[in-house]
Amino acid sequence: MLNKKTVDDINVQGKKVLVRCDFNVPLKDGVITDENRLTAALPTINKLIKDGAKVILCSHLGKPKGEPKPELSLAPVAKRLAELLNKEVVFAADDNVVGDNAKKAVADMKDGDVVLLQNTRYRKEETKNGEDFSKELGSLAEIFVNDAFGTAHRAHCSNVGVTNYVDTCVVGYLMQKEIDFLGNAVNNPKRPFVAILGGAKVSDKINVINNLLDKVDTLIIGGGMAYTFLKAMGNEVGLSLLEEDKIDYAREMIEKAKEKGVNFLLPVDNVVAQEFKNDTPFKTVKRGMIEPDWEGLDIGEETREIFANAVKDAKTVVWNGPMGVFEFENFAGGTIAVAKALAETDATTIIGGGDSAAAVNQLGFGDKMTHISTGGGASLEFLEGKELPGVAAANDK
Numbered sequence: 001m002l003n004k005k006t007v008d009d010i011n012v013q014g015k016k017v018l019v020r021c022d023f024n025v026p027l028k029d030g031v032i033t034d035e036n037r038l039t040a041a042l043p044t045i046n047k048l049i050k051d052g053a054k055v056i057l058c059s060h061l062g063k064p065k066g067e068p069k070p071e072l073s074l075a076p077v078a079k080r081l082a083e084l085l086n087k088e089v090v091f092a093a094d095d096n097v098v099g100d101n102a103k104k105a106v107a108d109m110k111d112g113d114v115v116l117l118q119n120t121r122y123r124k125e126e127t128k129n130g131e132d133f134s135k136e137l138g139s140l141a142e143i144f145v146n147d148a149f150g151t152a153h154r155a156h157c158s159n160v161g162v163t164n165y166v167d168t169c170v171v172g173y174l175m176q177k178e179i180d181f182l183g184n185a186v187n188n189p190k191r192p193f194v195a196i197l198g199g200a201k202v203s204d205k206i207n208v209i210n211n212l213l214d215k216v217d218t219l220i221i222g223g224g225m226a227y228t229f230l231k232a233m234g235n236e237v238g239l240s241l242l243e244e245d246k247i248d249y250a251r252e253m254i255e256k257a258k259e260k261g262v263n264f265l266l267p268v269d270n271v272v273a274q275e276f277k278n279d280t281p282f283k284t285v286k287r288g289m290i291e292p293d294w295e296g297l298d299i300g301e302e303t304r305e306i307f308a309n310a311v312k313d314a315k316t317v318v319w320n321g322p323m324g325v326f327e328f329e330n331f332a333g334g335t336i337a338v339a340k341a342l343a344e345t346d347a348t349t350i351i352g353g354g355d356s357a358a359a360v361n362q363l364g365f366g367d368k369m370t371h372i373s374t375g376g377g378a379s380l381e382f383l384e385g386k387e388l389p390g391v392a393a394a395n396d397k
Contacts, residue, residue, distance in 0.1 A: 002183045004394045005170040007044055007145055012053035014111055018141035019044065019172065020159050022148040022374060023059035023077045030076050036361075037150075038077070038084060040374055044147045044172035045085065045114070052111040056140055057081075057089075058097075058120055058158050059148065066124025068095040078116045090115045097123055098136040106140050120158040133157045138165025147172025150353075150375035152390030163393040171394045174374060179391060181350050181371040182318075182382040190315035190348065191217055195383075196307070196338060198223030199321025199355060202246040207384040208320070213256050218263040218310050222299045222323035222334060226267050229254065235288035238272065239295035265310060269300030271324065271331060278328035298324025299334035308341035317342060320352035320383065326359050335359050343368035352379035 021041045026033045048055045062072040078091035090113070092102035097118050105115045120126045125133040134157040138144070144166040146152075146159055152175070155161070163169040171179070195216045197205055202225040212219060221229055224241035231237050232250035257264035266287075272294040273282040284300040285291075299307070311317055319342060323334030342349045343365040351357050351369050354376030360366050373379040381388060 002179050002391065003397045004176070004179065004391065005397050006176050007047055007170055007172055009397065010143060010168060010170055012048055012051045012143060015053055015143050016056060016106065016109070016141040017048055017053040017143045017145055018056045018058060018137060018162065018166070019048065019145040020148045020162075021045075021057055021059045022150040023074060024061050024150060025077065027061075027071070027076060030071075032076055032080055035080070037374065038080060040174050041147060042084060044145065044174060047173070048145070049085070049087070049112050049114065053143075054106070054109040054111060055114045056106060056117065057114065058117040058137065060121040060126065060151070060158070061119045062121070064119060064121050066121065066126070068122045072119055074116060074119050081114075081116065085114065087114065092117050094118050095122055097133070098140065102140065120156070123157070126157045127154070129155050129157055129161045131161065134161030135165050137162045141166055142168070144169045145172050146170075146390055146394055147174045148390065149175050149178040149373070149378050151378070152178075152375060152388040153378040153381045153386075155389040159390045160393045169394050171391070175391070177371060178373060178375070178379075178382075181348075182352070182373060182379055183391070185316055185348060185350055186215060186318065186383060189215070192314050193316045194218040194220065194310055194314040194318075194347075196220040196222070196311075196317065196319040197321055198225070198323045198335075200224035200241060202228045202243050202250065205321070205380070206246075206249065208380060209253055210256075211385040212383065213253065213260055213262055216262060218265065218314070219257060220265045220307050220310060222267060222303070222307065222338070223321050225321075226299075227296055229266050230287060233266075236290055237296065238290035238292055240270075240272075240290060241295075263310070265306060267299045267303040268306065269302045270296040271298035271300055271333070273297050273331070276325075278330050282330060297328070298331040301333075304334055304337035307338055311338075311341045311345050311347070314345060314347040316350070317345065317347045318350045318352060318383065319356050320354070320380065322355050322359050326355075336363055339363050339365045352376070352383060354379070
């Protein structure tokens, strides 16, 4: 069990607290188009304000590749945060992140004030975890709070390096929630434990499949990666997505599931199409009956029912990756069916970031899930059983 110190375990009154948030939000013409990551950060920020901390926020945004790019400035985030927090957020607009503006803003802070630093990736050292930048960030604060799960699988200055220069390092509420659900639910689940994996490639999920087979009661595989497994069982897959070099691995996993007594579910029918687009002839065919010039783009109706039934009596369900090309309306049915089944079950439902999180939110089932992870890559690595540098760097209880 991961047991890290959190913002509830420390006294921050009058202290300078550096908080690493995940404000990597989508911007269009300087306007934030999805505020989920901002609202997710509010509980931790509000708690620190209420407890009388001097709150210094930092985050990356996009990939400026170590140079100041005005279109990737955090200025719009500062403006919107001020509205959400209902108080002033001083934006320290230094291209070198920790510059004169930042130092002055921090020196002028009173208890409960909030300062936001410029995009940490304006500095090329950030992604290389360079010592100088880590030290500069650390020099601003007495306490460090990591609340950015989206980058927890990367060792960067602003989430890992900085912890070498600040004595007290804890996690925020968002990080704590991710650790509780993704880390601990997977390692110590209420059973039956069902995992549903989709998405395009087997290669992205190799370690996840292997790790989960040691832990789950049922493993469900849909999406593009299912065709490599179907092919491994000797089924024709036509023009469907296929990773030839992973067929042997797929066979091994099917064998491993048998040995472990894991219920291993693959599609029994598929919705196939003539072309990879929404407006194209499509039909449902049974497993193994995909014709040479057709490709599978979704799971079929019978499969949807089987998958939904497998979820009904579960106590813990983890879902990562859509069941088909859900951005095309005609091939979104499988993903919708799984989302609906998860919305209706009494189980603890955990959605591993990325496309599945987007699907659940777009389909309006977000509030029916126990936990939707805020990090795609990070949640996958948690499901692989890896130690995440951003989590490891926080003090243990």
